[in-house]
Amino acid sequence: xxxxxxxxxxxxxxxxxxxxxxxxxxxxxxxxxxxxxxxxxxxxxxxxxxxxxxxxxxxxxxxxxxxxxxxxxxxxxxxxxxxxxxxxxxxxxxxxxxxxxxxxxxxxxxxxxxxxxxxxxxxxxxxxxxxxxxxxxxxxxxxxxxxxxxxxxxxxxxxxxxxxxxxxxxxxxxxxxxxxxxxxxxxxxxxxxxxxxxxxxxxxxxxxxxxxxxxxxxxxxxxxxxxxxxxxxxxxxxxxxxxxxxxxxxxxxxxxxxxxxxxxxxxxxxxxxxxxxxxxxxxxxxxxxxxxxxxxxxxxxxxxxxxxxxxxxxxxxxxxxxxxxxxxxxxxx
Amino acid sequence: xxxxxxxxxxxxxxxxxxxxxxxxxxxxxxxxxxxxxxxxxxxxxxxxxxxxxxxxxxxxxxxxxxxxxxxxxxxxxxxxxxxxxxxxxxxxxxxxxxxxxxxxxxxxxxxxxxxxxxxxxxxxxxxxxxxxxxxxxxxxxxxxxxxxxxxxxxxxxxxxxxxxxxxxxxxxxxxxxxxxxxxxxxxxxxxxxxxxxxxxxxxxxxxxxxxxxxxxxxxxxxxxxxxxxxxxxxxxxxxxxxxxxxxxxxxxxxxxxxxxxxxxxxxxxxxxxxxxxxxxxxxxxxxxxxxxxxxxxxxxxxxxxxxxxxxxxxxxxxxxxxxxxxxxxxxx
Amino acid sequence: xxxxxxxxxxxxxxxxxxxxxxxxxxxxxxxxxxxxxxxxxxxxxxxxxxxxxxxxxxxxxxxxxxxxxxxxxxxxxxxxxxxxxxxxxxxxxxxxxxxxxxxxxxxxxxxxxxxxxxxxxxxxxxxxxxxxxxxxxxxxxxxxxxxxxxxxxxxxxxxxxxxxxxxxxxxxxxxxxxxxxxxxxxxxxxxxxxxxxxxxxxxxxxxxxxxxxxxxxxxxxxxxxxxxxxxxxxxxxxxxxxxxxxxxxxxxxxxxxxxxxxxxxxxxxxxxxxxxxxxxxxxxxxxxxxxxxxxxxxxxxxxxxxxxxxxxxxxxx
Numbered sequence: 001x002x003x004x005x006x007x008x009x010x011x012x013x014x015x016x017x018x019x020x021x022x023x024x025x026x027x028x029x030x031x032x033x034x035x036x037x038x039x040x041x042x043x044x045x046x047x048x049x050x051x052x053x054x055x056x057x058x059x060x061x062x063x064x065x066x067x068x069x070x071x072x073x074x075x076x077x078x079x080x081x082x083x084x085x086x087x088x089x090x091x092x093x094x095x096x097x098x099x100x101x102x103x104x105x106x107x108x109x110x111x112x113x114x115x116x117x118x119x120x121x122x123x124x125x126x127x128x129x130x131x132x133x134x135x136x137x138x139x140x141x142x143x144x145x146x147x148x149x150x151x152x153x154x155x156x157x158x159x160x161x162x163x164x165x166x167x168x169x170x171x172x173x174x175x176x177x178x179x180x181x182x183x184x185x186x187x188x189x190x191x192x193x194x195x196x197x198x199x200x201x202x203x204x205x206x207x208x209x210x211x212x213x214x215x216x217x218x219x220x221x222x223x224x225x226x227x228x229x230x231x232x233x234x235x236x237x238x239x240x241x242x243x244x245x246x247x248x249x250x251x252x253x254x255x256x257x258x259x260x261x262x263x264x265x266x267x268x269x270x271x272x273x274x275x276x277x278x279x280x281x282x283x284x285x286x287x288x289x290x291x292x293x294x295x296x297x298x299x300x301x302x303x304x305x306x307x308x309x310x311x312x313x314x315x316x317x318x319x320x321x322x323x324x325x326x327x328x329x330x331x332x333x
Numbered sequence: 334x335x336x337x338x339x340x341x342x343x344x345x346x347x348x349x350x351x352x353x354x355x356x357x358x359x360x361x362x363x364x365x366x367x368x369x370x371x372x373x374x375x376x377x378x379x380x381x382x383x384x385x386x387x388x389x390x391x392x393x394x395x396x397x398x399x400x401x402x403x404x405x406x407x408x409x410x411x412x413x414x415x416x417x418x419x420x421x422x423x424x425x426x427x428x429x430x431x432x433x434x435x436x437x438x439x440x441x442x443x444x445x446x447x448x449x450x451x452x453x454x455x456x457x458x459x460x461x462x463x464x465x466x467x468x469x470x471x472x473x474x475x476x477x478x479x480x481x482x483x484x485x486x487x488x489x490x491x492x493x494x495x496x497x498x499x500x501x502x503x504x505x506x507x508x509x510x511x512x513x514x515x516x517x518x519x520x521x522x523x524x525x526x527x528x529x530x531x532x533x534x535x536x537x538x539x540x541x542x543x544x545x546x547x548x549x550x551x552x553x554x555x556x557x558x559x560x561x562x563x564x565x566x567x568x569x570x571x572x573x574x575x576x577x578x579x580x581x582x583x584x585x586x587x588x589x590x591x592x593x594x595x596x597x598x599x600x601x602x603x604x605x606x607x608x609x610x611x612x613x614x615x616x617x618x619x620x621x622x623x624x625x626x627x628x629x630x631x632x633x634x635x636x637x638x639x640x641x642x643x644x645x646x647x648x649x650x651x652x653x654x655x656x657x658x659x660x661x662x663x664x665x
Numbered sequence: 666x667x668x669x670x671x672x673x674x675x676x677x678x679x680x681x682x683x684x685x686x687x688x689x690x691x692x693x694x695x696x697x698x699x700x701x702x703x704x705x706x707x708x709x710x711x712x713x714x715x716x717x718x719x720x721x722x723x724x725x726x727x728x729x730x731x732x733x734x735x736x737x738x739x740x741x742x743x744x745x746x747x748x749x750x751x752x753x754x755x756x757x758x759x760x761x762x763x764x765x766x767x768x769x770x771x772x773x774x775x776x777x778x779x780x781x782x783x784x785x786x787x788x789x790x791x792x793x794x795x796x797x798x799x800x801x802x803x804x805x806x807x808x809x810x811x812x813x814x815x816x817x818x819x820x821x822x823x824x825x826x827x828x829x830x831x832x833x834x835x836x837x838x839x840x841x842x843x844x845x846x847x848x849x850x851x852x853x854x855x856x857x858x859x860x861x862x863x864x865x866x867x868x869x870x871x872x873x874x875x876x877x878x879x880x881x882x883x884x885x886x887x888x889x890x891x892x893x894x895x896x897x898x899x900x901x902x903x904x905x906x907x908x909x910x911x912x913x914x915x916x917x918x919x920x921x922x923x924x925x926x927x928x929x930x931x932x933x934x935x936x937x938x939x940x941x942x943x944x945x946x947x948x949x950x951x952x953x954x955x956x957x958x959x960x961x962x963x964x965x966x967x968x969x970x971x972x973x974x975x976x977x978x979x980x981x982x
Contacts, residue, residue, distance in 0.1 A: 006420045032535060053523035054494075068880055095882030108873040112895040122881045162611045173877070192379040192612055193550055194627075197594035197605040204604065219523065222553075226596035226605065249598065263528040264598055265553030272557055279525040281479075282493045582668070589672055630679035631691035655675050664681045 004182035005043040008181060008213050009065055013074035016060050020287065031155060032286050034320040036237040037074070039313070039332075042181070047207060047214040049228035049245070051221055051260070053283060057237040062183045062217045066098055067091060079180065085214040094124050099174040103186040105166035109158040113208055117168045122176040143172040148202060164195035171202065175210075183215045200226060221264055225249055233257045236286055236294040239313060243320030253322045256295050293325065301326060340407075341512050341544035342368040342391065347404030347414075349383075349390045358615045360399065362568035365642075368512065371542040373535070375559030375576070377549055377591075379612050383568040384548045388514045391546075392431055393421045409511060427457045430505035434517040435592055436497035440489040445487030446500045447473075450507060457508050468507060476503040477533055495526035499533070506537055507567075514546045519554060531558050552595060556580040557623050567613050567623040570642065574649040584651045586628045622654065634660050707978055713975035720971030723964035730961055734780040743771035744929075745778045754947045763953045766940060772950055775931050776957060783961070786843070786916040790856060791908040792848035797851070798858025803897075805859065805890050806866025817863070820856035828853040829866065829918060836924040848878035850912050858904055865897045887941035898972040904971025917958075933958050 018032040035057040042048050042065075050058040063069045065076055076083045078098065086094060099122075102108035119140045122128075127203055129135040132262040141151040141167045147168040149161075158166050167187060174182050187203065201322040204227060209215060218224050224231055225245060232242040233254065252258040259279045266272075281298045284290050290297050296306040305325050313321045314329030322329060349361035361383040362410050368374045376384045389395050391406055393413065406413040408428060416424070425431075433439045441449060454465040466485070473481035476499045489497055498518060515534065519527040533559060538545055539571050547559055555562055555576065562579045564572040564587065572585040584590045593606035610627040613619070614652055621636040630633070634654050642650040643657060654660045683689040714721045733740070743761070749769030756764045763772040805816040832849035839845055869875060870893070878888050918932020933954040940950035 001587055053525065066875065066880060092882040092884070095880060098880075099878040100877065102873045104873060108690060108877045110874045110878075110892055110896070113900075121878070121883065125881055125883045125887075140400070164611060170877075173881075175374065177881075193552070194379060194594055194608040194613060197596075197607040198609075199424070199608060200596065201605055222596040222598045225598050259525060261598070263524040265527070265531065265551065265557035266598065267552040267556050267592065267595055269556040269580050276528070278528050280529075282495055282526070416819075432682070536939060582671075586672075589668060607899050625691065630675050632679050632682050633689045636691065655678065661678060661682065664685070 006156065007041050007055050007080060008044045009040075009042040009215075010077045011038055011040045011061075011074065012066060014040070014061070014064055014071050014076065015073040016057075016064055016069065018118060019070045019129070021193070030287050033072075033289055034286060035064060036289075038237075038239055039237070040065075040232065040242075042213060042215060044180075044213055045211045046229045047216055047227055049216045049218060049231045050234060051218055051224050051225040051231060052234035053260075055217060055236070055283060056234040057286075058217045058219075058234050059185055059202070060237075061234070062100075062185055062215055065215065066095075066100060066183055068100070074242040074291060077213050081223055096122075096177045097179050098181045098183070099177065101170050101182060101187045102185045102191050103168075105163055105170050106158075108170055109166055111158055114155050115149070115161070116140055118158070118169060119154075119173050119176060122173060122313070126177060128177070137178070140172075143176055146206075147172040147175070148198075162195070162199055163191050167191060167199050171199075171206070172311070175206065178210075179212070181213045181215065183217065185217045186219065187216075189218070194225075203227065221261060222250075233260065236284060236289055238294060239321070239323060240295065241320065241322050242313075242316070243322075245293075247318055247320060253316065253320065253327050254295075254324050255299050255301055255326075257297075293323075340367050340369050341372075341409060342366070342546070343405075343407040344387070344391070345405045345407070347387070347390060347398055347406060348402045349386050349395065349403050351399040353398055356616055359361055359568050359618070360548075360615060361390060363404070364565070364568075364570055366546075366563055366570070368544045369561075371538060371560045372545060372561060373538055373545040373547055374578075375547045375555040375562040376565060377552060377555050377562060378565035379550060381567070381612055381615060382565040384565050385516055387565075388431065388516050388546065388548055391514065392425060392429060423457075424494045426453060426510075428510055429507050429512045429514060430508070430510045431514040431516065432498070432501045432505050432518050434520050436494070436501045436521075437489060439501060440497060442489055445486045445488055445496075446492065447487075450500065453504050454507055469503075472503040472507045473500075476500075476506070476537075477529070478503070492493065493526075495529065498522060498530055500524075502530070502533065502537070504572050506541065506543065509541060510543060512544045512546060514548070516548045517550070518547075520549070520551070527554070534558065549579060552592060564591070567615065567638070569623060569652065571624065571652050573642070574648065575647070578647055578649050582649070584649065584656070585624075585653050586630055586647060586655075587624050590627075622652075628654060632660070672678050692928060709883065711974065713971050716805070717971045719967045723966075723968040723971075726960060727965050727968060730780055730849065730941065730964075735778055737777045737781055741771075741774040742776050743774045745770060745774035747771075751823045754897045754943050754950070755802045756947055757949055764947050764949050766936075766947075767943065772936070772940075772953060775936060776933070777952055779933045779936055779954065780957070782843070783916065783934065784915050786846055786850070786932065787909040787913040787961075787965075789910050790854070791905060792857040793847065793851040795905060795908065797856040799894070799897075799901065801855070802859035802862025803866055803893060804861040805891050807870060807885070813863070816859065820859050822948045823853060823856040826853070828915070829922070833922065833924050834920055836919075841873040841924055841927060845924070846916055849919075850915055854912070858901075858908075859905060861900060862897055862972070865900055866893050869893045869896050872972055899977050900967050902973045902976065906965045909965050913958065913962065931963075 014035060015037055016035040018034055019030050020030050038061060050061060052058045063073050067076060080200050081094065083091065083094065086200060087243045107261065120136060122138060123136050123154055140154060144151045144154060149165060149168050149172065158169065180276060189198050191199060200223065206212065216224065216228055228245045230243065231245045231248050233240050234255065241252065241257045248257060250262065252261055262276055279298050284294065284297055293306040293311050294306045296302045299306065303325065311323045313323045313332055314327065315332050316329040344364055344366040347361060347364050348359065351358040351360055357617060360509065364387055370592060376387065378384045390401050393416065404414065440446065450469040451465045454460065454468055470481045470485060472615050473484060478484050478496060478499050492500065506588045519530050522530060531554065534545060537543065549555060559576050563570050566587050572579065579588065580592065583592050590606060590608035594608060596605060606651055608627050611662045619640055622640060625635040632654060640652050640654045640657055642652045644650055645656055714724065714824065747770060751769065752765050753767055753769040754765060755761065761771045761773065763776065764909060766772055801816050805813040835849040836845040875888060875892055878892055914934065916932060917937065920935035922930055930933040935952040937951055940947065944951050
């Protein structure tokens with residue numbers, strides 16, 4: 001089924017390693033394995049969610065896909081063009097079709113610019129409307145009102161708006177160039193609960209109107225359930241499970257996904273479990289990842305094989321991809 | 334020593350105001366909160382609702398220009414308002430302790446965590462250094478820190494976020510306080526670690542009988558952990574109820590909106606319910622009910638007076654004109 | 666009754682009550698009330714001057730000094746170069762309001778003329794050195810790597826060089842005039858600015874709005890000058906107000922060593938040093954230029970502090 005869909009982004013063997021110093025006194029270089037050998041396809045028009053705990057590499061992966069950071073190994077093919085083969089100038093032009101929305105709307109808008117100038121920036125940068133001021137202003141007004149900001153306020157500074165409104169401005173900026181892909185990096189986690197719903201509804205509405213492709217990065221599994229078509233669960237820089245959101249949530253195959261879903265505190269005290277299965281231990285360090293399956297140190301079903309062999313991503317009967325020795329599936333080439 | 338007061342903490346009509354250059358900010362504006370013995374009471378609300386300031390007022394750790402202008406804070410029947418700094422130092426850490434959102438900022442990075450806990454013990458209890466060290470390792474074991482002897486000599490930055498929060502909880506619990514105030518203790522943690530910490534807090538309550546004031550914006554955490562909940566909005570308690578009652582029967586329009594605007598993991602819908610508008614600025618509060626600009630059921634009376642907390646049965650209190658018999662009686 | 670049914674029931678109830686209340690409708694648009702008035706940098710500066718009396722007075726003082734310096738030849742009471750030996754080192758009189766110096770010249774007139782040198786020496790090298798420092802600091806901070814290394818080592822060299830010695834060296838090489846002082850002071854003080862701008866740039870580079878600009882495809886040069894530089898402005902204002910007085914004072918030391926302003930022209934610094942021997946007999950002669958220096962330095966500092974706060978749009982209260 002998924003084969004019929006058109007692929008927009010295709011990442012192959014994507015790996016990012018950061019160099020880090022062990023400590024102030026120890027100059028020995030260490031390598032942080034932020035993202036390790038990720039293969040991922042994003043289909044046109046879908047919302048793919050990347051979920052995982054802090055340090056799992058989801059934000060790094062998002063930025064690698066946009067080539068905001070250079071991968072150590074591997075490639076990203078966007079709409080048929082290999083981003084790593086582009087020159088700086090070509091990549092700059094390519095950025096027209098891929099945009100990003102950041103987590104913290106207080107930090108992602110230049111505090112010294114009016115929101116008019118902020119939303120105009122992508123239009124000016126890529127010289128849209130051949131520099132016509134009137135048309136540009138018209139476009140800014142249209143974008144702002146589409147995102148729920150009154151265009152009358154376009155000459156105000158970001159600090160005069162609340163967090164939710166600022167995030168709306170950031171969304172308007174991301175939409176300005178009619179991109180094909182938007183990477184949303186935790187777009188609602190810095191907002192108040194009652195504002196989150198407003199921004200999520202806006203993102204949902206825009207998705208329906210424009211058929212944009214979204215890569216939605218989040219640690220909040222409830223938000224992901226609401227917004228995404230497919231979900232990709234990451235652990236320590238690797239994909240553990242990737243599949244259609246409903247399947248993954250209703251029947252998680254990877255033990256980690258299962259624990260992650262169980263751990264969410266549900267807003268219903270009737271469902272409170274006094275003794276729920278809980279993951280023990282801490283997330284292993286990405287500097288010295290465990291041998292074999294990265295999850296084996298916390299996994300209750302760990303077998304000898306798990307401690308030694310790295311599990312490959314396998315395709316299961318329902319078309320999901322899981323990296324676990326205990327799950328049956330056919331190998332992907 | 335044992336007295337027969339059944340509430341660990343009673344806050345009565347407390348007002349905490351900030352006297353800034355631009356005017357008075359009523360961060361907490363007449364709040365009544367009761368925390369019975371061995372109970373976990375949740376205080377939920379969005380940013381600026383006064384939940385953290387309530388906690389700071391109880392601890393008497395308000396920063397200038399804030400101060401308590403009215404009300405009483407009774408800890409085991411003893412009023413904390415008006416205590417001197419020295420008396421409060423005795424009480425803090427001994428009778429009330431507090432844990433914060435980001436444990437890294439509340440731990441001193443240049444001392445080992447063991448030393449910090451040991452010093453906290455020696456400050457409040459008359460024990461030898463060896464005894465204090467033994468107690469520290471005991472409490473580390475109790476809060477589930479693996480290899481407590483080894484961790485004793487670790488520095489805060491060598492521990493993960495979850496372990497640091499465990500250290501903080503250990504430090505808070507070591508003097509067996511009557512009340513522990515937890516200000517968003519799991520907000521900075523990952524879900525799997527959050528579940529562990531919540532489990533630990535409940536376990537400690539069951540074992541030691543400490544009351545916990547749980548301050549959070551996460552309704553999931555409240556449902557998971559608390560026995561009784563206060564919903565705060567713009568410095569006032571809007572609704573208070575036992576946890577199951579609150580989630581089953583949210584009665585204030587704000588609580589209703591809040592509960593329905595969070596995406597649920599168990600099902601999906603096309604659109605989320607939203608509360609319109611935004612969190613109010615405490616310096617430009619609307620007249621009457623503070624929620625009325627965002628409420629979809631606003632009546633004239635809502636803009637004229639702030640309603641009182643109305644008891645609708647089963648320990649459920651709501652501050653909303655829709656429950657005022659004088660207002661709605663004739664139309665029901 | 667489910668929660669949504671209850672919600673609907675309450676809506677109906679409120680609607681019924683409102684209908685009975687003469688179709689009452691709640692209208693306050695909170696979103697409008699929340700967003701404050703248009704707020705431009707100029708307005709913030711105006712408001713700051715209104716509320717901050719010290720900054721206001723400082724601004725007036727600076728304007729007054731500038732006016733005096735510009736119109737000095739027209740408003741001086743006496744000829745500042747006219748030597749009158751019989752009346753040397755005299756206290757204040759009706760004719761010479763601040764008395765006379767060691768050659769009997771009118772101190773008030775010399776003070777007014779001297780303000781020109783002091784002001785120019787304060788402003789020009791500061792502007793030159795900060796211009797160099799800002800550009801090099803931005804480039805070093807944003808590019809990193811080799812470029813950063815080379816620029817910063819160059820800065821270290823300049824910082825390590827004894828400044829007065831260097832100024833004397835320059836003046837003996839290319840002649841003793843004001844230009845020498847400009848060149849010398851500029852070359853010495855760019856390094857401090859460059860360091861501070863670089864540190865700021867390194868910090869701002871990590872901010873999400875810079876990453877956002879990169880993700881839009883904005884050119885590097887635009888990011889540096891449109892995003893990073895404006896956010897350094899508060900620090901630059903403080904730097905400016907520190908550099909101006911320090912340059913004025915450096916000029917005084919240089920004049921004292923004989924490489925600054927050349928007699929018969931004068932500067933405030935030179936006047937202080939020349940008259941200090943006669944402190945006992947004619948204290949006004951030293952105190953007047955001294956106090957003038959003090960007032961100018963303080964005025965720049967106070968105004969700078971006020972401007973820094975006013976220009977930062979994120980600062981509230």
